[in-house]
Amino acid sequence: MPIADIQTRIETACQKAGRSAASVELIAVSKVQPDARVEAVLQSGHRIFGENRVQEAQGKWPTFKAQFSGVKLHLIGPLQSNKIKPALELFDAIHTLDREKLARKLATEVQARGNCPELFIQVNTGEEPQKAGVLPAALEAFIKTCQGFDLEISGLMCIPPVEEEPSLHFALLAKMAKENGLSGLSMGMSSDFESAIALGATHIRVGSAIFGERVKPD
Ligand SMILES: *Cc1c(COP(=O)(O)O)cnc(C)c1O
Secondary structure, three states: OOHHHHHHHHHHHHHHOOOOHHHOEEEEEOOOOOHHHHHHHHHOOOOEEEEOOHHHHHHHHHHHHHHOOOOEEEEOOOOOHHHHHHHHHHOOEEEEEOOHHHHHHHHHHHHHHOOOOEEEEEEOOOOOOOOOOEOHHHHHHHHHHHHHOOOOOOEEEOOOOOOOOHHHHHHHHHHHHHHOOOOEEEOOOOOOHHHHHHOOOOEEEEOHHHHOOOOOOO
């Protein structure tokens, strides 16, 4: 679907929710998509993209960034602590902060560089054993840990369990953000971004609805 059509759907969802369309940032998730599709979206004028692997992003984004100005990249997949340096070279935002060791190492690097990406804490709202993210019960303490390292936290991110109603998880994430005084909410993907907007999403991560089905598994 052309990205302009996604923007129209975002505007409609915002109107229904009594929100301004400017309050929602569309992250075009380009992981594993062929370069030609990504380039077409860049040509259309969109500049905010998401990738879930540092190494994959390193392979394609330096070239695109040299060709198109004003690109903003969001890391939406897991970050290994040995990839922090390259991640900070490339990404303007990290959505997957989820453990103390990562927070500590990130803080050290951020201090050395003198600038910090926008940071979201990933919350495992479904408490799924195989999934990354801080458990809801541990969130408040983890936010304090990050703040203790002088990391500024913008908000929370979640990936709801596939078999559950996503809006329950969006509502839970919004509640936890409010309780902790955080304004950013990274939630909503191709199949559910409208309900995420209704529940307060500030950042939606949309891949296949923009680019088409991913050709390789992610
Ligand atoms: C792949 C991915 C998305 C986009 O998924 P679509 O269903 O293609 O929109 C969003 N968030 C995360 C964390 C992802 O890994």
